[in-house]
Amino acid sequence: MREPFIIDAHIHTGTSWMYYSPEPDWESIIELMDKLAIKYAICSETVFDVARRKIEKTVENFERSDRRIFYLGVYDPADGDKCLETVAPLVGERVFLGLKLHPSLHKTAPEDEAYDRAWRFVADNNLTLLTHSWSVSDYNPVQAFSTPERFEGYVKKYPSVRFVLAHAGGRGTGREQAIRMANEYENVYLDFAGDIFCFEYIETMLKAVPAEKLIFGSDYPMLDPRANLSRVFLSNINSEDKQKILVDNAKKAYKLE
Amino acid sequence: MEIKTIEEVSSEKKRLAASLDILDASMWLGQPEGFPNASAMSFPVLKEATNRHFITGGLVSHWSGKTASAQDGNRFLTEEFDSGKNNFYPIWTGLPLFPEEPGPLPGLSDMPSKVKAVRVFPKTNKFMMSGFVLGSLCKFLIGRSMPLMVWHTELEWKELYDLAGDFPDLNIIVETQIRKILYHMRNLMPLMRERKNVLLEISNFAGGGFLDYAVGQFGAERFIFGSFMPVADPFVPVGMLLDASCGENQKKMIAGDNLKRIIDGVKS
Numbered sequence: 001m002r003e004p005f006i007i008d009a010h011i012h013t014g015t016s017w018m019y020y021s022p023e024p025d026w027e028s029i030i031e032l033m034d035k036l037a038i039k040y041a042i043c044s045e046t047v048f049d050v051a052r053r054k055i056e057k058t059v060e061n062f063e064r065s066d067r068r069i070f071y072l073g074v075y076d077p078a079d080g081d082k083c084l085e086t087v088a089p090l091v092g093e094r095v096f097l098g099l100k101l102h103p104s105l106h107k108t109a110p111e112d113e114a115y116d117r118a119w120r121f122v123a124d125n126n127l128t129l130l131t132h133s134w135s136v137s138d139y140n141p142v143q144a145f146s147t148p149e150r151f152e153g154y155v156k157k158y159p160s161v162r163f164v165l166a167h168a169g170g171r172g173t174g175r176e177q178a179i180r181m182a183n184e185y186e187n188v189y190l191d192f193a194g195d196i197f198c199f200e201y202i203e204t205m206l207k208a209v210p211a212e213k214l215i216f217g218s219d220y221p222m223l224d225p226r227a228n229l230s231r232v233f234l235s236n237i238n239s240e241d242k243q244k245i246l247v248d249n250a251k252k253a254y255k256l257e
Numbered sequence: 258m259e260i261k262t263i264e265e266v267s268s269e270k271k272r273l274a275a276s277l278d279i280l281d282a283s284m285w286l287g288q289p290e291g292f293p294n295a296s297a298m299s300f301p302v303l304k305e306a307t308n309r310h311f312i313t314g315g316l317v318s319h320w321s322g323k324t325a326s327a328q329d330g331n332r333f334l335t336e337e338f339d340s341g342k343n344n345f346y347p348i349w350t351g352l353p354l355f356p357e358e359p360g361p362l363p364g365l366s367d368m369p370s371k372v373k374a375v376r377v378f379p380k381t382n383k384f385m386m387s388g389f390v391l392g393s394l395c396k397f398l399i400g401r402s403m404p405l406m407v408w409h410t411e412l413e414w415k416e417l418y419d420l421a422g423d424f425p426d427l428n429i430i431v432e433t434q435i436r437k438i439l440y441h442m443r444n445l446m447p448l449m450r451e452r453k454n455v456l457l458e459i460s461n462f463a464g465g466g467f468l469d470y471a472v473g474q475f476g477a478e479r480f481i482f483g484s485f486m487p488v489a490d491p492f493v494p495v496g497m498l499l500d501a502s503c504g505e506n507q508k509k510m511i512a513g514d515n516l517k518r519i520i521d522g523v524k525s
Contacts (some may be wrong), residue, residue: 003261018440019437019439019440019442019464020439020442020443020446020464021464021465021466022465022466022467022469022470023465023466023470024465028466032466035500036500037266139436171292171294172292172293172294173293175294195437195461195463197461197463197489197490197493198292198294198295198488198489198490199295199486199487199488199489199490199491200490201490204294218465220465221464221465221466222439222464222465223439223463223464223465224463224464224465224466224467224468224497225465226463226496226497226499226500226501227463227493227496227497228493228496229496229500230270230492230493230495230496230497230499230500231490231492231493231496233263233266233267233270233496234267234270234271234274234492234495234496235492236309239262239263239264239267242263242267243263246263
């Protein structure tokens with residue numbers, strides 16, 4: 001057994017209509033975290049009604065897990081006020097790190113003014129904003145809602161917000177835009193959670209962005225942390241950069257110090 | 258609890274990966290289709306990449322077998338493997354044996370003895386994966402003890418269920434590319450439970466807890482290592498295996514022993 005030290009910056013809990021999951025519960029993720037030396041995980045929600053129902057449990061489980069699984073509330077622009085009301089009592093609590101956007105799932109363009117309240121909320125409270133990002137996809141058209149450059153207006157308007165493009169723009173053309181934004185804006189980070197299983201991806205990305213911008217995440221329980229974790233450990237990059245990707249960058253982006 | 262540096266953990270993982278003796282069922286030559294960030298690899302470049310990823314050999318396909326025609330892909334592979342390549346073997350692309358089509362095709366022309374598996378693309382090539390269409394090819398493969406391979410995106414689950422039932426002596430390897438297999442677990446798991454001759458290639462079998470669950474349900478002998486290189490990262494399935502809950506012998510079966518048994522059993 002190794003002393004846990006890694007941060008998995010992108011997980012979920014619970015069941016989904018989309019996919020089968022044999023181990024979606026908190027106990028299973030804690031067990032897996034211990035096995036893989038993952039010290040902290042950052043859990044986000046995407047469906048507001050589910051998030052609202054689970055929020056008390058989330059705080060309780062944070063304490064039960066020895067304060068290891070942190071929380072990002074969901075911001076659904078269709079129900080923005082309620083989303084912010086729900087998470088407002090958590091501001092200042094250690095468990096609460098910020099908000100998650102999912103324009104593809106919520107079918108609302110990232111430029112829409114309905115998102116302004118979320119950006120302002122995160123800016124005013126010195127929190128972090130995570131968003132789903134992807135590439136234009138011929139078989140999944142709603143991904144066009146989440147291409148990285150579409151968030152750029154708000155990135156410029158709220159430069160102090162630590163903003164994480166989840167999935168780093170995906171496997172296609174969104175990657176190029178994600179790279180550009182990470183290079184152009186100080187507070188834009190890229191997590192490679194999910195099945196961005198491109199060949200020699202870690203090495204390729206580190207040639208395109210500073211090592212300080214890339215964050216390890218799994219997308220558990222949809223994807224298994226063992227996949228992306230071993231890609232970092234087995235990649236041909238130096239140990240200092242592995243430390244940044246697995247630990248340091250998430251600490252900075254999510255203000256976990 | 259033991260404290261290790263990142264360098265120590267990396268070294269340990271590399272040592273364990275090297276000890277798995279990995280044979281890869283999914284290596285590809287030619288220009289990948291639909292993956293804008295992936296580049297074609299020549300065989301020497303692919304071979305060099307296998308060395309970096311602890312892969313010792315396996316089965317090689319050609320994208321032209323899908324993007325141009327079965328015959329074109331098979332021609333490319335025949336030329337490429339003309340000079341022999343130890344521990345690397347081509348996969349030919351197959352079509353139904355009737356109506357007969359010209360050119361190098363399994364069951365319709367001489368097939369080099371190095372060929373160790375046949376893959377079909379039913380959706381791309383517009384045929385059903387049903388006994389009355391594909392049965393004669395299935396019988397040919399059974400006669401050679403040769404497996405039939407198919408991407409999950411190219412099949413209909415009910416057709417595969419019926420075909421695997423009609424030909425229980427045929428090993429059918431379902432491949433987890435080219436999109437998420439995780440959305441299809443509610444079909445795949447019952448299929449594997451009902452059809453013991455269905456095996457699973459694991460390059461994209463990366464859903465949370467999937468490998469542990471499925472190996473527990475069906476046994477390690479039903480799983481075959483694949484990388485889908487150069488589109489995908491071989492370290493994904495390597496990582497899934499390294500930290501899997503099963504024993505070391507089971508990991509070695511999945512990593513290479515199962516595929517070796519299949520390759521060694523093919524009759525030329």
